[in-house]
Amino acid sequence: MEKIDLFKGYLRLEDEFGLSGINDVLAGLAPVFEHPKGNTLRFSKALEGLPPAVASTIDLDRDAPRIGVESDLTPAGLEQLRKVLLELRPWRKGPFEVFGIDLDTEWQSNIKWNRFAGKIGPLKNRRVLDIGSSNGYYMLRMAAQEPRMVLGVEPQHSFYFQYHALQHYAGLDNLFTLPITFDALPVTREGFDTVFCMGVLYHRRSPLDMLRGIHDCMAKGGELVLENLVIESHDDLCLFPEDRYAKMRNVFFIPSLKAMESWLKRTGFADIRCVDISSTTLDEQRKTPWIQTESLDDFLDPEDGTRTVEGYPAPVRAVFVAKAV
Numbered sequence: 001m002e003k004i005d006l007f008k009g010y011l012r013l014e015d016e017f018g019l020s021g022i023n024d025v026l027a028g029l030a031p032v033f034e035h036p037k038g039n040t041l042r043f044s045k046a047l048e049g050l051p052p053a054v055a056s057t058i059d060l061d062r063d064a065p066r067i068g069v070e071s072d073l074t075p076a077g078l079e080q081l082r083k084v085l086l087e088l089r090p091w092r093k094g095p096f097e098v099f100g101i102d103l104d105t106e107w108q109s110n111i112k113w114n115r116f117a118g119k120i121g122p123l124k125n126r127r128v129l130d131i132g133s134s135n136g137y138y139m140l141r142m143a144a145q146e147p148r149m150v151l152g153v154e155p156q157h158s159f160y161f162q163y164h165a166l167q168h169y170a171g172l173d174n175l176f177t178l179p180i181t182f183d184a185l186p187v188t189r190e191g192f193d194t195v196f197c198m199g200v201l202y203h204r205r206s207p208l209d210m211l212r213g214i215h216d217c218m219a220k221g222g223e224l225v226l227e228n229l230v231i232e233s234h235d236d237l238c239l240f241p242e243d244r245y246a247k248m249r250n251v252f253f254i255p256s257l258k259a260m261e262s263w264l265k266r267t268g269f270a271d272i273r274c275v276d277i278s279s280t281t282l283d284e285q286r287k288t289p290w291i292q293t294e295s296l297d298d299f300l301d302p303e304d305g306t307r308t309v310e311g312y313p314a315p316v317r318a319v320f321v322a323k324a325v
């Protein structure tokens with residue numbers, strides 16, 4: 001049983017990449033992870049059970065990023081790896097191929113990636129921030145383009161530990177994840193050249209404050225890739241669910257395409273392009289053996305798939321690309 005150092009090399013964030021204030025954040029996080037409790041303790045113990053292995057190949061530029069092949073592990077090692085990965089359920093974002101294990105996650109996140117990948121600037125040598133990075137699926141896809149560094153922020157510990165399970169074998173030294181919200185990240189002026197904020201803004205009570213905060217940590221001319229639930233209207237309005245939306249308690253403002261554009265303009269962005277609008281399908285989000293919870297099928301009206309169980313329009317997501325000015 002090997003204890004994995006979750007923050008090994010993380011002093012580089014401040015010392016090499018100039019993200020001032022991060023060392024204080026790390027000092028605050030250390031005790032939580034040195035003496036974990038509750039679910040954090042459970043995930044931490046699971047991680048210690050990862051079998052030793054060296055990935056003979058890493059291929060990130062594919063729908064299911066590949067880390068290692070089956071023959072890198074003994075049958076007993078593979079069995080142990082599968083057990084640990086199952087202990088870290090639910091696996092939402094993916095898919096991945098880990099030492100030949102087909103990690104068929106709830107979301108086919110490759111579908112989202114493919115919607116915008118050809119429509120954003122190259123990531124080579126850029127400093128990238130991924131807000132709400134989950135288990136790092138998109139960070140691995142970004143890594144294939146050789147960014148200077150990618151920092152993910154992901155407050156949910158189950159996803160954070162999944163990231164570490166993958167990174168344990170991938171060993172990518174320009175990828176970092178902090179188990180914090182974006183709001184807890186010290187404001188670093190000109191800190192990032194590209195920021196991804198996908199699937200997060202509708203969870204925020206104050207989306208404009210978040211957008212302004214994102215703007216303030218970006219280099220002038222930097223690129224924001226913003227993905228969010230939208231309503232397909234060109235009027236100046238937002239849907240504000242009375243209580244839940246698709247069974248989620250924490251959904252606040254769902255803007256029209258026009259309102260989203262206004263939010264971006266009024267928080268310091270220009271050259272705003274909506275590069276994709278797509279309904280979420282049962283092909284993209286569905287139940288698999290890697291989750292033990294409900295999925296999209298349970299969130300839609302069984303009589304009318306164009307509505308949520310609450311009677312709101314079913315999820316439609318849009319991707320906006322904009323420049324910080």
Ligand SMILES: C[S@@+](CC[C@H](N)C(=O)[O-])C[C@H]1O[C@@H](n2cnc3c(N)ncnc32)[C@H](O)[C@@H]1O
Pocket residue numbers: 093109131132133134153154155156159180181182183197198199200203227
């Ligand atoms: C719907 S998921 C989207 C994940 C991924 N970005 C994607 O687009 O597939 C939202 C993620 O954002 C995280 N999150 C929620 N509030 C956040 C915040 N204030 N700062 C950073 N991450 C947050 C959640 O824990 C969750 O993993």
